[in-house]
Every structure is written in structure tokens, then in C-alpha cells.
Amino acid sequence: MIPESWFPALRPDDGETVGYLDLVGEEFQPYDLLGRPCGDPADYTDAEDRLSALGLAYLARRWTFAVEDHPEPIAVVISEVSRESVVVRSDDPGYHRDFGTPFTLPLPVDRSVLWENPEGKGPRFTQAVPGR
Template sequence: MDTSGWIPTTREDGETVGYLEPVTADYGLVQPRNLLGHPVGGPAEFMEAEDLLIERGISELAGRWTLRGVADDLRDGVVILEASPDGIVVAHGDLAKAGIYGRRVRVGWPDAAGLLTRSATEAH
């Protein structure tokens, strides 16, 4: 997936909260995406999409996630340790909660394949 046209969206404090992917060449219509690169709703006008990402923030990253395509020990209940264009790093949620990260897995960014999904107990 070509992310070269994506525009980072930041809060007033400079924290990146997501990205705007152009749907039209003039960026009049964009697809808002969270920090993992997952779509957030449907395409919207630039300012509307930017406001949506700022309002959502990054709190969803704090929850538990399900990781497809890995061994059972990491499949359900992983937490996100890092999320950036360099990759998404996850570890077992229970171990991370105890301060022991154990095995870490790097998922490519953006997660266009949808390998990471919200755990059923964490979904909004």
C-alpha cells in the first residue's frame, strides 16, 4: 500500500493521532486512518476527517488486540508497544501488564491486511 500521500494528523501537543489518505487528487475527500493504518469510518471532507481523528485520539491503542497469523501464545490478548511508520510492535498482554514483554512481534505498517483487530472484550 502506497502511503506516500498520507498526511499525519496531529493534536495541538504535536502527538500524531492518525493519517489522512487522499481519495481525490486535491485532498478534498480523504480517508481517515488510525495509527495502525486502519480506516476510521468512510471517506470525508478534509477538515471533517481531521477533526474525527483528533477527537478519537490514541486511546484505542491501549486496549487488547487479536493478532492473526501467529502462534497461539500471541493470537489473543496482545498489546501494542509501538505504532509508527517503522512498524507496529506487539507483545502478550498479560506479560506486558506485569512489565515482562516476552516475545515481541513486528507487524508491517500500515496494517493493510488487518492482522490486528480489537479483542472482543475491548471492541467499541
């Protein structure tokens, strides 16, 4: 779960939560919605601007997930994010379970379990599966 001491950073134009800020001394540490630090602490405006510039597009990318029941990490897409967890769904033809199999991970995300796939442009299979 994202710590209660972290407060939401809102995008100015629509009020959408784009990350979190944590007071560290006299500066603010920005974190994305997965609880990953976004650079070094900064003054409030700079930290909030950094998260606004980051936006939410990274959530639509393909990710890599080290799933316990498969020898190799698999491709996944993010389907839900809350303050408590992130739900990813399988999006890998080499995985032995159904496309869209959900996995719920606690936040902040452990980078050794879930990481961005720099070659993944976006979901391939789960968008084509009705009701997933």
C-alpha cells in the same frame, strides 16, 4: 509501511500525530495510526476532527493476534507504533512463550492478523514484567 502519500493528522492542542489523511478526489480519507480507515472520506476539517476525536486510547487496549506458532489467537498489547510497523507483545497466559514476547507487524495492519479485543480493558501481564 504507511504510504508516503498519506500525511500526518496532528492533534491541535499538542501536535501529536493521531492518524493519517489521504487525498481521495476532493475529499480526505482518515486512517488511524495502524492504517485502518476511520469512516468515509470527508472534507479536510471533518476528517481531521474525526481522528482527533478518536485519539490514541485505542492503542492502550488489549488486542487479539493470530500468531503462527499457536493454534488459537493470543492476547497482545501494543508497545510501539511507527510509520513502518507496529510492535505487539504477548499478554496471554495460554501462550507457550514468555509474556512480553514481541512481534513486529507491517503497516497498514492486516485485520485478519490483528484486531481489537472488545472485552480487553488493557494490559494485564506485560505491565508487571520489569524491562518489557
